[in-house]
Amino acid sequence: MPEDIEADDLFAMAGLQHGAPRAGFPDKEMFAQVAYQLVHDELLLDGVSRMNLATFCTTWTDDYARRLMAESLDKNIVDKDEYPQTAELEKRGVRMVADLWNAPDPATVLGTSTIGSSEAAMLGGLAAKFRWRARGGQGTPNFVCGPVQVCWEKFARYFDVEIRQVPLRGDHYMMRPEDIAAYCDANTIMVVPTFGQTFTGLFEDVAGISKALDDIQAATGVDIPIHVDAASGGFLAPFCAPDLVWDFRLPRVKSINASGHKTGLAPLGAGWAIWREPADLPQELIFNVDYLGGAMATFNLNFSRPGGQAITQYYDFIRLGRLGYTRVQSEIYRVAQYLAEGLEATGLFDMIHGGDPNRGITAVSWRLRGEQNFNLYDLSDRLRSRGWLIAAYPLPADRGEETIMRAVIRHGFTHDMVELLLADMDRCLTVLCKHALGLSSAEAGGFTHSATAAVPIEQVAPVR
Structure with a gap:
């Protein structure tokens, strides 16, 4: 050599x-x-991450955020003695998020940054389980929810809690307040509304569920708290639907989790868990340890973890503020609505969520209208050949025969990129209306679907 x-x-x-x-x-x-x-x-x-409309996670960050992440590469956020200013920025972030979610006293709340919303959700669930046990709960605890992200199924299995999922019925895509009474009892540690449902992007009715639990308490004496899974909606509604009541303005809401690395605009690996008041986080979950030269309190599932995500999230907060977040998030909604209009104009789709900030997150979800000689798995596969990743999947049990598609619109996805997507969608639909792919269930990722009769190509409107 x-x-x-x-x-x-x-x-x-x-x-x-x-x-x-x-x-x-x-x-x-x-x-x-x-x-x-x-x-x-x-x-x-x-794949190209910015063309991945299946993911909820951040795929674009500015150069200053990248610099802060690089500069923080060697900072262990758990080592508060060695990196006290990183710990201080995390504390400021907790107070800012608590203020955003209308906590009674943001200065005194307990909360933490996490690796993501899944860890934050499990911390909220553990706190609810410990509170139930402190009240004298016996037997197997349970929690009630609608269609949820898999982290809640993991929580149930890992921490020995029964999950009671309210099945979808009728033409509804979410858990409804009138459905939950049949699933609650004295061992229910919490009800978990999803504020930005994974399947459709829609907000579940947190205020309505809170009222239903008030009625249950009045009738039975059982006081059931709410944990809000605001993985995606927690950094959207405060800016774009501020009058929508879903957060700590409802006294029954004891804890909230959200992903900073989704609609919070932070890089991957950022989440937040916040409790309404200090009493809502049981002391048994807090460990005070001597580590790396100093005493510290910790109540994360992870121990050593990078500090850059919390640091960069704080940078986002102070760079944008309420005004900047409102401007940025409103633009993402506008782009989502433009996509929904283009899809609806084809005449081939029924919109489930078209990007209304009062109904859901910055996502668009739709189903196929009528009978076609292709299905949504075929469309998803065809779009993949152009680099676009858009999820097609069946709804949960009780509506599992219905297949939908969902595109998550994120910071960095522009009006022009929607036009590129719609042009490719038009090409794909033109081919599919003439020549169905006829994918097998295995080729569609293991899902079952069926092709049906065709609509004449001349009846298909262009995508835009």
Whole structure:
């Protein structure tokens, strides 16, 4: 190997003359630029994140946020003695989120940043379980919810809590206040409304559910708290639907979780869990430990974790403020509505959620109208060939025969990108209306679907 290896052409270097290590731990070392190139090139096979409309997570960050993340790469947020200012920024973030969600006294609330909304949700669930146990609860605790993200199924299984999911019925896509009484009893530790449902993007009626629980308490004496899963809606409604009551303005809401890395605009790995008042977080969940030179309190499921996400979330808060968040989030809703208008104009789809800020998050969901010679899995597959990732899936049990699609519109997805998507949608629909793909259930990701009769191509309106 030449002595001046740095001057050699990268792609003639020894490490690139064979495939990347796969089977076991490699014996030999390689130059950093070679290892980087191997990993970099393999990642070219991933999709383009900004074209992934299936994910709820942030796919665009500004350069200053990237710089703060890089500068915080070596900061362990749990080490509050060594990194006291990181701890201070996290505390400020907790108070700001509590204020955003109308906590009675944001200065005294207990809360924490988390790796994401799933960890925050589980912390809220654990607090509810411990409060139930402190009240003398016996037997198997349960919680009531509608169609939920899988983190709640994990919570139920991992922490030995029965999950009681209210089935969808009629033409409704969510848990309804009038349905929950049949599922609640003295062992119900909480009801969990989803404020930005995963399947459709719609908000469940937190105020209506709170009123239903008031009625249950008046009739039975059983006082059941609410934990709001605001994974996506928690950083939208305060700015774009401020009169919608869903948060700590309802006394029955004891805790809320949200993802900073979804509509909070923070990089991946940011979540928040906030409790209404200090008494709502049982002391048994708080560990005071001596670690790395100082005493500290911790009540996360994770211990050592990076500080950059909480730091960058604080940067977002102070950079944008209420005015900036309102401006940015309103624009995302406008883009979502533009997409919904284009889809509806085809005459092929019924809109479930068209991006109304009073009804749901910045997402668009739809179902196929009438009988076509293609299905939504075919459309999803065809769009994937153009680089667009848009989820098609069946609804939960009791409506599992119905397939829908959902596109999540995020910061960085522009009016122009919608036009590019609609143009590709038009091409895909033109082909599908003439030639159905006829995907099998395995090819559609294991879901069952059926193709039906065709609509003449001349009856299909262009996407835009």
